[in-house]
Amino acid sequence: MLNKTNALIYFLAFSSGFCIMGIELLGGRILAPFFGSSVHIWGSIITVFMLSLSIGYLLGGKLSTRHPSLSKYGLIFLVASIMVFPIALFAEQIMHFIFLHVEDSRYGSLLAATALFFIPTIILGMISPYSVRLLVTDREKSGQVAGRLYFVSTLGSALGTIITSFYMVLAFDVNAIIITFAATLGVLGVAAITFNRLTIKERTPCLGS
Incomplete structure (x- = not known):
């Protein structure tokens, strides 16, 4: 049976x-006015997201070995929120600049996708390995926990897409x-940090008791 902390992590x-798949799906709509919607546009978007996520998995796994906590986990969400906001604020200006300076739409779309989504997606990619680290308390069940976590995360991706x-x-x-996605990530980060602090207070005996 899941405890409250594990349920929150899932x-x-x-x-x-x-959020990841929702943002990736919107990438095509964002780039379309400047670079079209042909297959190489989606090739650029998918390439950037796959590369960014792979880097995020490595960084998240490394970070999770350094005194992992729910507060640090929440900070990843907050940083992701901050990195996603500029997509809405500056996407048009960035794409306009690239469109004027890169004639080939293949490389223009790849450069635009990198400028818009590379950093935010790296941060979002850090979440999964950090989640596994927080959930695993028994090495013998690590595979089962990782499988369950990736099932839940992928289910979220499928629902985000549809x-x-x-x-x-x-x-x-x-x-x-x-x-909305950026704000949601921020709220989730605050929720994780707040939950961690409340849990610590519950475990800490009151002075004089």
């Missing part, structure tokens, strides 16, 4: 998967959705 991993593409893009502006 929920956060699910939510991060939702909900974003079927419903959100029809009801909201792309920038509004990006800001």
